[in-house]
Structure formats: structure tokens, C-alpha cells
Amino acid sequence: MNNTIDEQLNKQRINIFKALSDPVRIEIIKYLKNVNDEVICGEVGRFVGISKPSGTYHFKLLEEAGLINVRKSAREKYISLNYNVLDKYVTHFFSNL
Template sequence: MTIQGQKNEQAMKVFKALADPIRLTIIQYLNGQDHEVTCGEVDQAIHIGKTAGSYHFKLLQEAGLITARKVAREKYVALDRSTFDRYLVHFWDNL
């Protein structure tokens, strides 16, 4: 695959991830946080179940929109603003 093809594939992942209202709500919630939070905290805050949350976090992470790290049984997530800056100029102005 060419470099341009890889960029297009990544851009499609980003836009697909943001096209879902639940994932957009997750992004909005994380945007309001100034630190990493657990997936469980996000699930409770936006009222989704653990299974649904796991699915959405996976897609957001694959798109590069969030970072995730696991500590023992907890998974911590945060926004990866560099991806937004690369693909979505002025995104935060419109949120």
C-alpha cells in the first residue's frame, strides 16, 4: 500500500469512529477531562454498558483518537489530540 493509501485508510478510520453518536459523546466527555480516566468512569458518565463501552473504546483506539493503557484490571483512556490536529483542523472549535 502506498503512503497516500495508508493516510486515506487512517482518515477513514477517524471519520468512521466519529460518525457514531456514542463515540462522539465519549470524545466530548474525554475532552472535558484534564487527565486519564478509567473506561468504567466513562461508561458510568455516559450511561453505557461495559461490553458496549469496550467496543467503542476499541474503535476509537484503532482510529488513533484515544490512548489506552492497562494497569492491573483497569484500563485508562485519554484523548490523543495529535490525531485530531492531523485530520480535523479546528475540531475543538466545533464541539
């Protein structure tokens, strides 16, 4: 495999596992898995028990890692799990090394 591609894949893996290294972000992922649909950020924040600024921080890290999809509509942001990234980098982590 090309070194540049391999470096990009490693960077993606590192970003994903850094994003998953926080208990709050794990709770966000669990919540999104259970609702299995797109939800408003505020709803997730209330369920997890975090402030809006804290939620913004955690959602940004999850989005940058590619673990969630974010859609803005008017004043609301809707998020959902990005199952493709979860499957590729988390579920099949070992087989993709």
C-alpha cells in the same frame, strides 16, 4: 506523494471519521475533552450511560482509529485523547488533503 503513503493516509482518515460517526463515540470524545486527563474506562461508560460490553466496543474503535490512548494498569484500563491525531486528521483535515 507516494501512492502507498497516500493510501495509508486515506485509510487512517476513513477509520477516524467512521469512529466519529456514532453519537456515543462523540459523547466519549466530548467527555474526555472536558476532563482533559486520563480516566478509567468505567467512569466514561457510566457518564455516557453505556454497558461495559458496549464501552469495550466503542473504546476499541476509537483506539484503532488512533483517537484515544489506552493504558492498562492491573485490572483497569485508562484512556485519554490523542490530541496529535485529532489535530492532524480532524482539526487540519481540509488543509491536509
